[in-house]
Amino acid sequence: MPDFREPISRGAGARQRVLQAALQVLHDDGPPGFTMEAVARRAGASKATLYRHWSTSGALMVDAMDATFQPFPVPDTGRVETDVAQLLNAFVAVLEHTPFPRLLAAFMDAAERDPALAELHADLTRRRREPVLAVLTRARDRGQLSAELDLELVTDLLTAPFFYHRFVAHRPIPPGLVDHVIAHVLATGHKSAE
Amino acid sequence: MPDFREPISRGAGARQRVLQAALQVLHDDGPPGFTMEAVARRAGASKATLYRHWSTSGALMVDAMDATFQPFPVPDTGRVETDVAQLLNAFVAVLEHTPFPRLLAAFMDAAERDPALAELHADLTRRRREPVLAVLTRARDRGQLSAELDLELVTDLLTAPFFYHRFVAHRPIPPGLVDHVIAHVLATGHKSAE
DNA sequence: TAACACCGGTACGGTAGCGTTTCGATGGAG
DNA sequence: CTCCATCGAAACGCTACCGTACCGGTGTTA
Structure with a gap:
C-alpha cells in the first residue's frame, strides 16, 4: 500500500533548513529583505525547492513563524x-x-x-x-x-x-x-x- | 540682511506634499513598498526633489512620522x-x-x-x-x-x-x-x- | 541494484528600484 | 520685469528579485 503523505527524510530535511533560513533572513533584513532569493541563498537551497513548497513568500513566513513557538513550562511554587x-x-x-x-x-x-x-x-x-x-x-x-x-x-x-x-x-x-x-x-x- | 533659512513658499510646498505621500505609501504598502520611486510617484514629485531633501529613505521616514504627531488635549472633568x-x-x-x-x-x-x-x-x-x-x-x-x-x-x-x-x-x-x-x-x- | 522522487545549480526574460544627471518650465523676490 | 532657485520630467547604467524551466546528482525505496 502506497503512502500518500509527503516523504519524511529527504523532503523534510530541506524544508527545515529553509524554515530556519527564513527566520534568519527576516531577523537580519526585515520584511524588505525577505525575498525568495535571499532565503534560498541563506538556506543553500534552490529557488525551485522553495516554490515547490510555498507558492508565495507570505506562505513561507507563516510556516516559519509557526515553527518558532515553544511553550513555557507552568511553574508551581505555591505563591x-x-x-x-x-x-x-x-x-x-x-x-x-x-x-x-x-x-x-x-x-x-x-x-x-x-x-x-x-x-x-x-x-x-x-x-x-x-x-x-x-x-x-x-x-x-x-x-x-x-x-x-x-x-x-x-x-x-x-x-x-x-x-x-x-x-x-x-x-x-x-x-x-x-x-x-x-x-x-x-x-x-x-x-x-x- | 539675507535670510539663510530655507525659503518657505515653494520649497515647503513640495516638501509637505512628499511627506504626506510618504505616509500614504507606508500605510498602503508597508516597509517593503516604501521606496523613493514609489513616494515620488505618489507625490507627483521628481526623484531628484526627494534626494535633494533626504539622502535615504530612512531619513524621509523619520521626517514623515515626526509630522504625524498631534497631542490630545488634557481633559479636566474633576474625576x-x-x-x-x-x-x-x-x-x-x-x-x-x-x-x-x-x-x-x-x-x-x-x-x-x-x-x-x-x-x-x-x-x-x-x-x-x-x-x-x-x-x-x-x-x-x-x-x-x-x-x-x-x-x-x-x-x-x-x-x-x-x-x-x-x-x-x-x-x-x-x-x-x-x-x-x-x-x-x-x-x-x-x-x-x- | 534499479527506479524514482527530490534536490541544488544554473540560466532565462521581464520588471522594478537605485542614485545621478540633464533639461526646460515655473513662480517668488528684488 | 528680470533673475534665479526650485521644481517636474525623463533618461541613464546598474543591480536585485521575480517566477519558470531544465539539468545532472543523490538519497530513499522497492
Missing part, C-alpha cells in the same frame, strides 16, 4: 506572585537576549497587511498567554485569588507592559518592572487583602 | 477616572478608525533596525504619554491619588493593554476594556479606598 514572576522574567529574558523580538516586530507589521498572518499571530499569542492564564486559574481555584477577577484582563495587564516597553516605548525594560507590575496588578484581587 | 477614560477612548478610536495603527506597525518594525527611527519613536511615545501622565499628576497633587503611586508605572498599565490588543493579540478591542482597565489599575491607588 501566585512567584509563579507569575518566573514566567514574566523568562519572557523578559527572551525579549532582551534573543532574536525573537526583532522577528516579532517584522511579523506584527506583516500581519497588518495579510489576514492569514494576522490569524496565525492571534493563535500564537493565545498559546503564549496560556501558562500565565493557567497559573492564575489555579490560584483562583485554590482560593488565593478572588473569584470575581477577570483573569483575561489580569493577563493583559501583566504581560502588555513588557511588549509596550520593548516595541512602543523602545526603551530597555527596567530591572524592577516585573515585580512592580505584579505588585500593582495582583494587589486588587488578593483574597487575603479583602 | 481621574473620567479624565483617563476620555483619553483612552480617544486613543482607541484612533486605533480602530484611522490609518495610524498600520503606520505604527510599519514604524515599530523599521525602528528595530534603525537607531535613528528608534530614537524618534521613543520620543513620540513619550509625547503621547504626556496627557495621561498630566491627568494622573494633577490628581495626585489634588490628593485624589496616593502620593506613593509610581505614575509612570500606572501610565504603562493604563495604555499598554490597548497596544497589546491591537498589535500583539490582533483582536478587536472589547467594548468595556477601557472601563475595566481603569477600574482595576486605579483601584489600588485611590486615596478614598485606603
Whole structure:
C-alpha cells in the first residue's frame, strides 16, 4: 500500500533548513529583505525547492513563524506572585537576549497587511498567554485569588507592559518592572487583602 | 540682511506634499513598498526633489512620522477616572478608525533596525504619554491619588493593554476594556479606598 | 541494484528600484 | 520685469528579485 503523505527524510530535511533560513533572513533584513532569493541563498537551497513548497513568500513566513513557538513550562511554587514572576522574567529574558523580538516586530507589521498572518499571530499569542492564564486559574481555584477577577484582563495587564516597553516605548525594560507590575496588578484581587 | 533659512513658499510646498505621500505609501504598502520611486510617484514629485531633501529613505521616514504627531488635549472633568477614560477612548478610536495603527506597525518594525527611527519613536511615545501622565499628576497633587503611586508605572498599565490588543493579540478591542482597565489599575491607588 | 522522487545549480526574460544627471518650465523676490 | 532657485520630467547604467524551466546528482525505496 502506497503512502500518500509527503516523504519524511529527504523532503523534510530541506524544508527545515529553509524554515530556519527564513527566520534568519527576516531577523537580519526585515520584511524588505525577505525575498525568495535571499532565503534560498541563506538556506543553500534552490529557488525551485522553495516554490515547490510555498507558492508565495507570505506562505513561507507563516510556516516559519509557526515553527518558532515553544511553550513555557507552568511553574508551581505555591505563591501566585512567584509563579507569575518566573514566567514574566523568562519572557523578559527572551525579549532582551534573543532574536525573537526583532522577528516579532517584522511579523506584527506583516500581519497588518495579510489576514492569514494576522490569524496565525492571534493563535500564537493565545498559546503564549496560556501558562500565565493557567497559573492564575489555579490560584483562583485554590482560593488565593478572588473569584470575581477577570483573569483575561489580569493577563493583559501583566504581560502588555513588557511588549509596550520593548516595541512602543523602545526603551530597555527596567530591572524592577516585573515585580512592580505584579505588585500593582495582583494587589486588587488578593483574597487575603479583602 | 539675507535670510539663510530655507525659503518657505515653494520649497515647503513640495516638501509637505512628499511627506504626506510618504505616509500614504507606508500605510498602503508597508516597509517593503516604501521606496523613493514609489513616494515620488505618489507625490507627483521628481526623484531628484526627494534626494535633494533626504539622502535615504530612512531619513524621509523619520521626517514623515515626526509630522504625524498631534497631542490630545488634557481633559479636566474633576474625576481621574473620567479624565483617563476620555483619553483612552480617544486613543482607541484612533486605533480602530484611522490609518495610524498600520503606520505604527510599519514604524515599530523599521525602528528595530534603525537607531535613528528608534530614537524618534521613543520620543513620540513619550509625547503621547504626556496627557495621561498630566491627568494622573494633577490628581495626585489634588490628593485624589496616593502620593506613593509610581505614575509612570500606572501610565504603562493604563495604555499598554490597548497596544497589546491591537498589535500583539490582533483582536478587536472589547467594548468595556477601557472601563475595566481603569477600574482595576486605579483601584489600588485611590486615596478614598485606603 | 534499479527506479524514482527530490534536490541544488544554473540560466532565462521581464520588471522594478537605485542614485545621478540633464533639461526646460515655473513662480517668488528684488 | 528680470533673475534665479526650485521644481517636474525623463533618461541613464546598474543591480536585485521575480517566477519558470531544465539539468545532472543523490538519497530513499522497492
